[in-house]
Amino acid sequence: MLKAVILIGGPQKGTRFRPLSFEVPKPLFPVAGVPMIQHHIEACAQVPGMQEILLIGFYQPDEPLTQFLETAQQEFNLPIRYLQEFAPLGTGGGLYHFRDQILAGGPEAFFVLNADVCSDFPLNAMLDAHRRQRHPFLLLGTTANRTQSLNYGCIVENPQTHEVLHYVEKPSTFISDIINCGIYLFSPEALKPLRDVFQRNQQDRQLCLALGEDSPGLWPGAGTIRLEQDVFSALAGQGQIYVYLTDGIWSQIKSAGSALYASRLYLGRYEFTHPERLAKHTPGGPQIRGNVYIHPTAKVAPSAVLGPNVSIGKGVTVGEGVRLRESIVLHGATLQEHTCVLHSIVGWGSTVGRWARVEGTANDPNPNDPRARMDSESLFKDGKLLPAITILGCRVRIPAEVLILNSIVLPHKELSRSFTNQIIL
Numbered sequence: 001m002l003k004a005v006i007l008i009g010g011p012q013k014g015t016r017f018r019p020l021s022f023e024v025p026k027p028l029f030p031v032a033g034v035p036m037i038q039h040h041i042e043a044c045a046q047v048p049g050m051q052e053i054l055l056i057g058f059y060q061p062d063e064p065l066t067q068f069l070e071t072a073q074q075e076f077n078l079p080i081r082y083l084q085e086f087a088p089l090g091t092g093g094g095l096y097h098f099r100d101q102i103l104a105g106g107p108e109a110f111f112v113l114n115a116d117v118c119s120d121f122p123l124n125a126m127l128d129a130h131r132r133q134r135h136p137f138l139l140l141g142t143t144a145n146r147t148q149s150l151n152y153g154c155i156v157e158n159p160q161t162h163e164v165l166h167y168v169e170k171p172s173t174f175i176s177d178i179i180n181c182g183i184y185l186f187s188p189e190a191l192k193p194l195r196d197v198f199q200r201n202q203q204d205r206q207l208c209l210a211l212g213e214d215s216p217g218l219w220p221g222a223g224t225i226r227l228e229q230d231v232f233s234a235l236a237g238q239g240q241i242y243v244y245l246t247d248g249i250w251s252q253i254k255s256a257g258s259a260l261y262a263s264r265l266y267l268g269r270y271e272f273t274h275p276e277r278l279a280k281h282t283p284g285g286p287q288i289r290g291n292v293y294i295h296p297t298a299k300v301a302p303s304a305v306l307g308p309n310v311s312i313g314k315g316v317t318v319g320e321g322v323r324l325r326e327s328i329v330l331h332g333a334t335l336q337e338h339t340c341v342l343h344s345i346v347g348w349g350s351t352v353g354r355w356a357r358v359e360g361t362a363n364d365p366n367p368n369d370p371r372a373r374m375d376s377e378s379l380f381k382d383g384k385l386l387p388a389i390t391i392l393g394c395r396v397r398i399p400a401e402v403l404i405l406n407s408i409v410l411p412h413k414e415l416s417r418s419f420t421n422q423i424i425l
Helices: 036-045 063-076 090-097 099-103 123-132 188-210 227-235 256-273
Strands: 002-009 050-057 080-084 109-114 117-119 137-143 153-157 164-169 178-186 241-245 250-252 292-294 310-312 323-329 340-346 357-359 390-392 403-405
Touching (some): 036 050, 036 063, 036 109, 036 256, 050 090, 090 099, 117 178, 123 137, 123 241, 164 227, 164 241, 178 227, 256 292, 256 340, 357 390, 390 403
Parallel strands (some): 002 050, 050 080, 292 310, 310 323, 323 340, 340 357, 340 390, 357 403
Antiparallel strands (some): 109 178, 117 250, 153 164
């Protein structure tokens, strides 16, 4: 018997995803046509012996999340439940707080997946490796170049046994080119070190109270446990943590630009996993170039040219002569005749007028470096907005014959002219 836990965070997280996270929780943002965490659930559901999937976070269980859970349970015929934290508890605090729920029924092991990663999720291969050599912690690892590895948790492994000898979260100097993917397989015994951290936090809390240092800024709370710093770094080299290396697709989804890149990766995977989701060029239909997803309810004019890497959501209208490339168009948006949308995300219910051009700048990994990853994007440099993908928030109206370039338009804005490299409030 197996279980899976997906860590979805909460509204205080994902600030780099704004304004898109204003409308739906970040884990429900559509990537390649389906909510971000549906890719995780699909992968978990394909593991033999999977009995239950738990989502842990501190979002309020609102209508979109509740509806998604109901639909997912029916589609995958698995119990899928949401466990709400009483406060942000870190990457390990929720696991310890809900340990009884996770261990109910006596699972052999349980997967732990961060919601904000894109991957081909080699869960069966990880399970095989775990069963060959059982240890409390098995981490999924991949490689990054020397410079970008500093943005991730870095793993030093024994190349013969794959034991994690040293672990540092976002080091200041180069440690290793093996990085943590945020996908794990834990034995039930893995919760014991979390208990030790919790008890140590309680003791530190009592000491702070005794010294009169009860400032929230000094003390995050006994229940807050950081898997990476409090557990992996502490236990590395003690024969408890091992790494399984993958050369499959993997990327973080921290920003809108990385969501667009993840959409491309998933659309490419659909050729093998879900070919039915990819649009095909048909007589009298739009011209399809590369991998494109079109929701069945969308209306696309036959003279439109779509792709590569295009995702069109529910109820979208695409007019005659529209050109769409490297973009996501969300639920209910309208692209009027002869608009051009490149490297952009068009928000829910937004309208782009005739002959308008909405364009951003790609921030993809270096194609000449096989170990390159998405850079952690900073929106500003020297007080100026850096070139990046263009984002139109919810219900934005773009007039005819204007250019919106490398800009972010906040929700419910009605523009009257062109903008370049600006945040439009």
